[in-house]
Amino acid sequence: MMEDLHWLGICWSEGPDCGGPHGPYSQSERRANYLEAWRRRHDGGFLYPCTCSRKDLAQSASAPNDADDEPLYPGTCRERKQVSEFSEPAGVNWRFRVPEGEVVEFSDLNLGQQRYVAGRDFGDFLVWRRDDIPAYQLAVVVDDAAMQITEVVRGADLLKSTARQLLLLRALGHSTPDYFHCELLRDAAGVRLAKRHDALSIRHLRESGMTPEKLLEMAGWP
Secondary structure (H helix, E strand, C coil), rough: HHHHHHHHHCCCHHHHCCECCCCCCCCHHHHHHHHHHHHHHHHHCCEEEEECCCCHHHHHHHCCCCCCCCCCCCCCCCCCCCCCHHHCCCCCCEEEECHHHHHHHECCCCCCCCEEEHHHEEEEEEEEECCCCCCCHHHHHHHHHCCCCCCEEEHHCCCCCCCHHHHHHHHHHCCCCCCEECCCCCCCCEEEEEHHHHCEEEEEHCCCCHHHHHHHHCCCCC
């Protein structure tokens, strides 16, 4: 991925290939940061253990809203008491208890004002997986805060995740960065390009003889 980005002419001031003041830059090396954040939110009562299986969720939860990949959690384990066997994150999923009915608003630097209602547009979301790996929402919030990120640029399919992350940032006492969500690149049929769908990759285009200049021109970038 980094090789492809360099091929396009995109450079960065710090990262796993060049170092910098906010390393390490591989999430596998940042477990202590995530675990400390989990403990703080666990002790503050923001999290609860969830033993629902994927089958349980498929049978009880609604389909994902819009382009969002996480279905609305029905709250099956929400009132479950935390007992001593769950004093560590491993072995059970952990969800963040969203404030039901709270409106989460933010102004996106590209797409304007955004508004979501907790418990309606998104439910209690995963912050730690049963296989003892921090979930996406927790990991990126902890990384952004630790690395002093002031502007997050990413795809528009993550708009709703921003609402979730704003709640996490507040619970952890971190400042909020600015957000810029880009429109997604799509194929001729209008389907977004995604690696999980075996979509056309930069590597494939490179191997077919495409030049960086031509690819950037096709994507509409100056």
